[in-house]
Amino acid sequence: MSLERFINQAVSSWMSADGPDSDIILSSRIRLARNIKQYKFPTLFTNDEAKSVIHMIKKKVEEKSFSTLGNLELLLMDELQPLQKRVLMEKHLISPHLAENSSHGACVLSENEELSIMINEEDHIRIQCLFPGFQLSEALNIANEIDDWLEKEIDYAFDEKVGYLTSCPTNVGTGLRASVMVHLPGLVLTQQMNRIIPAINQLGLVVRGIYGEGSEALGNIFQVSNQITLGKSEKDIVEDLKSVVSQLISQERSAREALAKTSNIQLEDRVFRSYGILSNCRIIESKEAARCLSDVRLGIDMQYLKNISKNILNELMILTQPGFLQQYAGGPLRPHERDIRRASLIRERMKMENEEIGG
Amino acid sequence: MICQECNQRPAALHFTKILNGEKAEFHLCDKCAQEKGDMFMLGGAPGFSIHNLLAGLLNIEPTFQKTKQDPFQQEEILQCVKCSMTFQQFIKVGRFGCAHCYQAFEEQLIPILKRLHSGNSAHNGKIPTRIGGSIHLRKNIEELKQKLKESIAKEEFERAAEIRDEIRLLDSKLKAKDEGGE
């Protein structure tokens, strides 16, 4: 398969860089956790109950009564190859938990992959809407529509006092987790994250790296999300997150300005070195790839690099994960082979940019 | 001891997982435990034993770990009648068994919810349309019944009759809703 075709098939619409504030906010996500009243939660449910949950959702999906998002497709986890599940996970459409652990897990995907409904994960139903850029309210609106559409026939587990009942008490109430994926190279380079993360935590929000292990944030990409789900309305949760993220955006922008003023040539050097590595490497580990991709994306946003699409960071952060590399290679790869394959994929992708500039 | 996940922070949670008879020990810091939470707190896996993990996350006193209680003086076991999950199981697994567990453990749950949700224990968000409709109706009926009592007490019988008709109307709406919802 040509790389271009592979990318076109692999890329979901949330990875594009068209959304508002997309120089800093890569994507916005809303997740609503719901359970069906008459069945035990996934921790304890019987196989028959699990099947009934899938059946209920399947019936709704086949009705095709929800047209805004195009055709919906239901995938059963048991029928997917491990690699296919891994790819869905790397695209953030399903959780590792659904891919690896759930019995009778399934998911519903919309054509553009902006909607994914996980079935029989930790809760019976988890509605997820994933949009490019800073679009939390928009994502919440769609998630609510899907929620209302499902609720027409499904009796949710709901309690007047504590709201939507979830498997884990950390999700009860609204069942809402709102999050944004942010690219913060300016704040990292100016060493401000160590100060900012605790400040954000104090406001009841959680900041963590999305890629990488432990406390590292590969590619300077962080996720900011709400911690509490009970006691506040959905709108307030989203508005509170939005206001903190807006401040984060303006701090990142001033950090970038400061960098341009104080170390212009050093920054330009860094951007072009990384550009050189990505265009010429023959072996590259995910850590180095992430660092260079972040530099190049910063270089694009700060206009050191022109005529390169901004999508490159979002796209390549996903497409150079082990699952995608193996899918592109058409078979399993050992770690060292992955690093070679990663290098060639990145190089070819960079070449596509140059061709577009040339012609 | 250092956390085996990040090799940076001191390990705060120590537990053993037994899989296929193999014993594996875990030593994690709070942060990594929270991140790995899903992996370790997965319910339902047989032979799964976590000591104190949720207790650590929720900062509650691990009273259930008290060294050997007198078996004849055991406290009453708190259990959900619908799914048979006990409160101790819930603390271990960190997941409820069914929707009814929330009622079964209501008293114990309130302080936990407050701790998890910055002091909140009451829902203040969306109400599902169908079930929600009857919640609103039920609240209205309750209010009207109160008014009815007051009217009768004041011997305003005409007003009382009006209110009674209103209640009847809402009652029939509620019945229709409940039947339609089944």
Ligand SMILES: [Zn+2]
């Ligand atoms: Zn750790």
Ligand SMILES: [Zn+2]
């Ligand atoms: Zn229960």
